[in-house]
Every structure is written in C-alpha cells, then in structure tokens.
Amino acid sequence: MEDNELILLLKQSDKDAFTALYKKYWRQVYNFSRLYLTGKDAAEEVVQEVFIKIWESRDFMRQEDNFKGLLFIITRNLIFNQHRKSLNEDFYKMTVISAMESSYDIEEEIEAKNLSDYIDLLINELPPRRREIFNLSRKENKSYKEIAELLHISEKTVENQISEALKYLRKNISMLALFL
Template identity: 75%
Template sequence: MDEKELILLVRQGNQSAFTTLYKNYWRQVYNFCRLYLIDKNAIEEVVQEVFVKVWESRDFIREDDNFKGLLFIITRNLVFNQHRKNVNEDFYKMTILAAMEDSYNMEEEIDARNLSEYIDQLIAELPPRRKEIFNLSRKEHLSYKEIAQQLNLSEKTVEHQISEALKYLKQNVYMLSLFLF
C-alpha cells in the first residue's frame, strides 16, 4: 500500500494504516530529534507527541501533501518548544555528540562527518574574536572566567560572545536540516 492510500485510510480513522505510517517514519523523526535533543526520554516523548498530533489532525491531512514535510514541521516545532524549556549553552556539544554516537543511523538524515565539517565551516565564518572565544570554550574547554582572564575581557562579554556564536550555529544547522529533511 502506498503512502497516499495509507493517508486516506488514516483520515477515515484506520488505526492499522496509522501504525504502518508510524513504522515507516518513526526512525526518521527520532533521528531528527537526536540532532537537537540528547536526553533519550525527551526524544521519545517528542516522537510520540509528533504521531499523536498526526493522529489528532488526521482530518486535515491531504493525501497529495508532502507527508514527510508535515512530519518535519511538527517535529521541528516540538523540538524547538522543548529547547525553549531547556535552553542551554551546551547545544553545540549535544549536536556533535548526537551525531557521533555509534548507534546513531546518520544515513537517513545527515552523515556525521559532513555535519561536523559543516559546523567547523560555520565556526570559521564567525567574527575573529567570537571564533577565538568560542574555540577556547568548546575546543580547549576553558571556563568563561578563564577565557575572560586570558583575553582581558569581562565574563559577561565572554558569555555574550558564546551566546551569539551558539545562536548563529543553531540557525544555520536548522537551515541545513530544513534543506535535508
């Protein structure tokens, strides 16, 4: 049965068709979530919520629409809602760790090496001082206080520069995910 037929059946409330769609797409949703979330429970919760929303809005799904695109939009919104609840400066580390885990099936979304290279390219595009501060924090694992002392800056300046760098990285990794998904 093809996707359009499954969607028609789901619109009619057919749980078996919904289960088939779930089985076909849950891994892609899961892998996309892992790009942004590191906590397995949070990932599973988002995946479950994505498909609950699909079921709840089944009356509005058209068989001619891009179902993968719909899943991506729902997933993206739920992931970013989750992030807003838990904003944290280790986003960069989490993204790289999630991309490099052995069990992560990157072929369906993004090749881990390409993601790492892309992020390195983004870091290279940062303004020189911001790049220096970011690299001291993320690659040399210095604290904000140590960076501030080494560069003769205030800790607030270091914090602001790291925050701006992370914001830039998030926006561009998000744009890449839009392109790929």
C-alpha cells in the first residue's frame, strides 16, 4: 500500500496503517538517529518518540504530505532537543540568527536554532584542548598571540588547533546538509 493511502487510513486512527508505516520506516529512523547518537538505547528511544508524535499528530497530516520528509524533520528535532538541554547559548547562535534574512518565517528560525545547537554539539565533541583554544578564540575573541601566552603554547599551535576545529565543523555541517 502506498504512503498516501496509509496516511489517509492513519488519519482515521487505523492502527494497522500505523503499524504498516512503522514497519516500513522504523529502520530508516533508527539508522539516521545512530548517525548522531552514540547509544543504541538513545536511538531506539528516538524511534519510539518519532512514531508516538506521528500517532499524536495524525489528525493534522495531509494525504499528499511527504511522509519520509516528515519523519526526518521529527527525528532531527528530537535529536537536537536531546542535546539542547545540555548546551549553552554562545557566539554561534547569534551568528546563525543574525545571518538570516530579516524576513524569515518560524520554520527557518527553528532550523537556525537547530543548526546552532548542532554546532554546539560538534564543538563539545572536539578534544578538550582544541575546544578550549577554539572557545578562547571564538567566544572570548582572544587573538592567537593572547591564547598562546595564556596557555603557554606557540601561536602556530593555536593556529593549527583552530584550523583543525574549523575543518571538523565544516565537514560535519556539510554532512548534515546531505540529509536536508
């Protein structure tokens, strides 16, 4: 049965249609979650939450909606929400928001916030010393020379660490773009 037919039945609270959609897509949701979550349990929890949200929002679904796209958006938001609790506001959130056009809608604002949270997550994944150097440069606006003096390292080391951090961020942000 096609997705649009299953969505129509789902809107009528048909549990068999829900089960069919679950069986058809749970693995894709799980695999996508595993890209960003380290634990199997966390990914399984996201799968459960995604399908709970699908069931709870079935009345608002349209038969012509792209179901796979909806699954991706819900999954992505749940993953970001898990990390949002532990992340602090910083320079990147302000940069992402200010870079947006003045006439943006709510969806773009949410996407910018999610991207900013994702950047925070990536920064937290950097090795501790690289993260410290990167934060001194980007959050505290210290020069390479100031950082080198503060940490008793060479300016070249600071430059290399910043360069590696930026490469890591660019690589992972471009990987995210493949899923959008």
